[in-house]
Amino acid sequence: MSGGWAAKELTEKGLRTLVLDRGRMVRHGEYPTATTDPWDLPYGNRITEETRKRKPVQTRTGYPTPANQHWFVDDLDNPYTETNRFDWIRGYHVGGRSLMWARQSYRLSPMDLEANAKEGVGVPWPVTYDELAPWYDYVETFAGISGNLDGIATLPDGKFLPPMDLNCVELDFQKKIADKLGRKLIIGRTANLTAKLTHDQSPQRATCQYRNMCIRGCPYGAYFSSVSATLPSAERTGNMTLLPNKIVYELIYDNDKGKATGVRVLDAETGVQTDYFAKVIFLCASTLASTFIMLNSVSTRFPNGFGNDSGELGHNLVDHLKAPGVNATVEGFTDVAYTGRRANGYYVPRYRNVGKDKRSYLRGFGYQGRASRSGVGRFNDSDLIGAELKEAFKEPGPWTLNLSSFGEILPNHLNHATIDRTRKDKYGLPVLNIDAVLRENELAMQKDMVNDAVEMLEAAGYKDIRVNSGDKYFPGLSIHEAGAARMGKDPKTSVLNKWNQVHACKNVFVTDGSFMASSACQNPSLTYMAFTARAADHAVSELKKGNL
Amino acid sequence: MNLENDSPGMMQRREILRRAAWLLGGAISAPAALAVLQGCSARTEPGVVVATKFLTTAELGVVAEIAEIMIPKTDTSGAKDAGVPTFIDTALDGLYPQPERDRFRAGLADFETAAKASGKPFLEREPAERADFVKSTLVAALAGERSPKPFILMTRELSLLGYFTSKVGINENMEYVAVPAAFHACVPLSQMGKHVYWE
Numbered sequence: 239m240s241g242g243w244a245a246k247e248l249t250e251k252g253l254r255t256l257v258l259d260r261g262r263m264v265r266h267g268e269y270p271t272a273t274t275d276p277w278d279l280p281y282g283n284r285i286t287e288e289t290r291k292r293k294p295v296q297t298r299t300g301y302p303t304p305a306n307q308h309w310f311v312d313d314l315d316n317p318y319t320e321t322n323r324f325d326w327i328r329g330y331h332v333g334g335r336s337l338m339w340a341r342q343s344y345r346l347s348p349m350d351l352e353a354n355a356k357e358g359v360g361v362p363w364p365v366t367y368d369e370l371a372p373w374y375d376y377v378e379t380f381a382g383i384s385g386n387l388d389g390i391a392t393l394p395d396g397k398f399l400p401p402m403d404l405n406c407v408e409l410d411f412q413k414k415i416a417d418k419l420g421r422k423l424i425i426g427r428t429a430n431l432t433a434k435l436t437h438d439q440s441p442q443r444a445t446c447q448y449r450n451m452c453i454r455g456c457p458y459g460a461y462f463s464s465v466s467a468t469l470p471s472a473e474r475t476g477n478m479t480l481l482p483n484k485i486v487y488e489l490i491y492d493n494d495k496g497k498a499t500g501v502r503v504l505d506a507e508t509g510v511q512t513d514y515f516a517k518v519i520f521l522c523a524s525t526l527a528s529t530f531i532m533l534n535s536v537s538t539r540f541p542n543g544f545g546n547d548s549g550e551l552g553h554n555l556v557d558h559l560k561a562p563g564v565n566a567t568v569e570g571f572t573d574v575a576y577t578g579r580r581a582n583g584y585y586v587p588r589y590r591n592v593g594k595d596k597r598s599y600l601r602g603f604g605y606q607g608r609a610s611r612s613g614v615g616r617f618n619d620s621d622l623i624g625a626e627l628k629e630a631f632k633e634p635g636p637w638t639l640n641l642s643s644f645g646e647i648l649p650n651h652l653n654h655a656t657i658d659r660t661r662k663d664k665y666g667l668p669v670l671n672i673d674a675v676l677r678e679n680e681l682a683m684q685k686d687m688v689n690d691a692v693e694m695l696e697a698a699g700y701k702d703i704r705v706n707s708g709d710k711y712f713p714g715l716s717i718h719e720a721g722a723a724r725m726g727k728d729p730k731t732s733v734l735n736k737w738n739q740v741h742a743c744k745n746v747f748v749t750d751g752s753f754m755a756s757s758a759c760q761n762p763s764l765t766y767m768a769f770t771a772r773a774a775d776h777a778v779s780e781l782k783k784g785n786l
Numbered sequence: 787m788n789l790e791n792d793s794p795g796m797m798q799r800r801e802i803l804r805r806a807a808w809l810l811g812g813a814i815s816a817p818a819a820l821a822v823l824q825g826c827s828a829r830t831e832p833g834v835v836v837a838t839k840f841l842t843t844a845e846l847g848v849v850a851e852i853a854e855i856m857i858p859k860t861d862t863s864g865a866k867d868a869g870v871p872t873f874i875d876t877a878l879d880g881l882y883p884q885p886e887r888d889r890f891r892a893g894l895a896d897f898e899t900a901a902k903a904s905g906k907p908f909l910e911r912e913p914a915e916r917a918d919f920v921k922s923t924l925v926a927a928l929a930g931e932r933s934p935k936p937f938i939l940m941t942r943e944l945s946l947l948g949y950f951t952s953k954v955g956i957n958e959n960m961e962y963v964a965v966p967a968a969f970h971a972c973v974p975l976s977q978m979g980k981h982v983y984w985e
Contacts, residue, residue, distance in 0.1 A: 403969065580971075633975075
């Protein structure tokens with residue numbers, strides 16, 4: 239996600255840029271299952287035992303079905319250790335998780351960026367919303383974000399393409415929770431093109447065809463990914479050299495120059511070790527992978543890991559908190575359905591600890607969900623068989639509606655990653671150890687996340703409300719891990735400055751989720767994009783001034 | 787075999803053969819292909835050689851009958867037409883750990899024992915009697931302990947999964963549009979072709 243943005247911005251500003259990716263090459267259009275009909279997917283597109291054996295962590299998400307499993311890493315070949323269970327979900331290929339992401343794109347708000355300072359949690363954000371807003375505008379315009387102008391102060395509007403529509407039942411739910419509880423429900427803001435882009439820089443991208451198979455890769459380029467959008471732009475400049483299968487495992491630090499001079503790389507296919515050199519280095523490997531590279535870069539200047547004067551590198555690891563999903567059956571609306579497959583749902587923005595609301599915990603959460611007509615699964619509990627079952631199937635099942643929550647996890651020094659040198663991966667590299675648990679604030683919030691969902695479904699008068707108590711959340715499962723090299727004003731308590739530069743080594747920028755001083759509860763990718771574009775602009779400007 | 791002008795029956799077999807081919811990892815040998823074809827046309831009859839992955843030919847024969855009772859041929863194709871028996875065998879092989887597979891096999895044996903104990907072996911019964919026995923077994927299972935999932939519920943779930951992910955199961959029972967091009971959020975069913983839209 240962030241790597242593609244760094245490549246685009248740096249190359250467009252005239253820098254000859256080497257892009258190193260540890261995974262295999264993927265070019266736009268190279269999505270093997272993108273147009274595969276459902277009957278051509280083996281095993282009814284269920285996760286196979288073989289996938290479970292090779293990818294025991296990745297399958298915790300439920301995503302690596304035959305249609306998608308090639309985008310998820312082989313856990314046996316790419317081990318890490320868990321002092322406490324942490325679901326590290328990875329895609330080692332060019333484009334990374336920007337190919338599989340859920341495309342929900344929300345801005346952080348002034349409230350989110352001010353919370354640490356106000357509450358004395360973690361370190362204050364060194365960036366204000368006003369500084370960030372033009373960069374949100376910039377990345378939204380290029381990426382193409384569909385959304386409605388909702389006028390919610392705590393979820394700022396952006397430069398949107400037209401919103402997708404809520405269906406009849408979602409509109410009913412929207413009205414009822416607004417009337418009865420004063421809560422808002424909006425159509426998801428998603429990086430799918432609902433209209434032509436407002437620029438002509440991405441001729442390879444067409445509008446959304448409502449197939450809802452985004453995770454397989456979109457041959458229309460209708461959703462934003464590094465592969466569909468930023469890397470083609472970078473390539474067109476003629477300034478990019480992209481090398482796949484290059485595992486960056488260490489930054490090279492030159493004591494005399496006081497700078498990083500390059501990176502050490504292992505070729506994933508041959509094992510050959512090479513050093514690559516550059517004036518400016520952007521680490522965009524994803525939070526935990528960048529953390530690994532920095533922790534693994536030990537020198538006399540940085541004995542505890544690259545840029546780790548503060549001792550905070552690897553610490554303050556967060557994700558987005560989930561609670562069991564809640565769903566209900568909606569009576570009525572039996573004579574309507576929908577056609578097309580909307581690659582999006584609705585969003586209930588955070589309302590807890592907003593305005594006069596005051597809870598026993600800090601921060602809050604939002605919900606995502608959708609209303610749909612139930613399918614064949616509804617027969618699992620029935621005794622219908624035979625012609626009766628087939629007849630019953632001819633009409634769509636009752637409407638159901640679900641709420642799935644994403645809450646903020648507070649940064650905590652104790653939640654951290656370190657290098658486990660007792661184990662080696664197949665390349666001979668040590669592995670990452672992750673140790674993060676939910677703490678008091680999260681556990682209190684989780685209760686509200688379930689109770690509020692039930693409350694909303696009850697207020698709407700829906701029936702058969704079910705809490706999916708089987709949804710057990712462990713950190714990492716939201717795939718929003720962030721914060722392990724946080725930014726801040728003070729080099730004594732943070733790793734990066736407000737420009738995503740390593741405090742102690744200004745020619746190294748880290749622009750994946752690592753920099754997040756707090757995570758708010760919104761899906762984070764849009765924020766990574768904005769910070770990356772901003773950091774690249776700063777890097778080029780500093781380079782021109784001779785400051786790097 | 788002229789692949790361009792064959793009968794609907796052959797098309798169906800070809801589909802199953804093609805399906806079997808990718809399940810086996812692409813290439814399929816001629817004898818194995820023949821076995822699959824024969825299996826598809828006559829897999830209900832014990833003794834016919836079928837290229838199974840987990841179930842024995844005899845077991846598959848019983849499972850095929852149960853699947854067809856779950857989803858019979860009506861104005862749309864039935865489980866056998868849709869290749870569900872092969873699907874179930876393949877799914878057992880690829881989707882379940884060994885203990886689950888073994889439990890399925892034991893459950894199948896219990897099913898047959900119960901059929902014998904209550905009168906006649908399952909496959910020797912008249913069609914209506916078979917359906918009654920499947921139904922009563924299902925009703926009993928729904929009333930009893932559901933975890934781990936009893937054989938009959940596993941079989942129904944796999945039958946529905948195999949059928950509604952098969953080409954005929956999807957195209958004959960649902961509106962499948964590969965490239966919808968638009969999303970219409972609230973459409974009266976009266977304006978839809980088939981009322982169930984594949985999603």
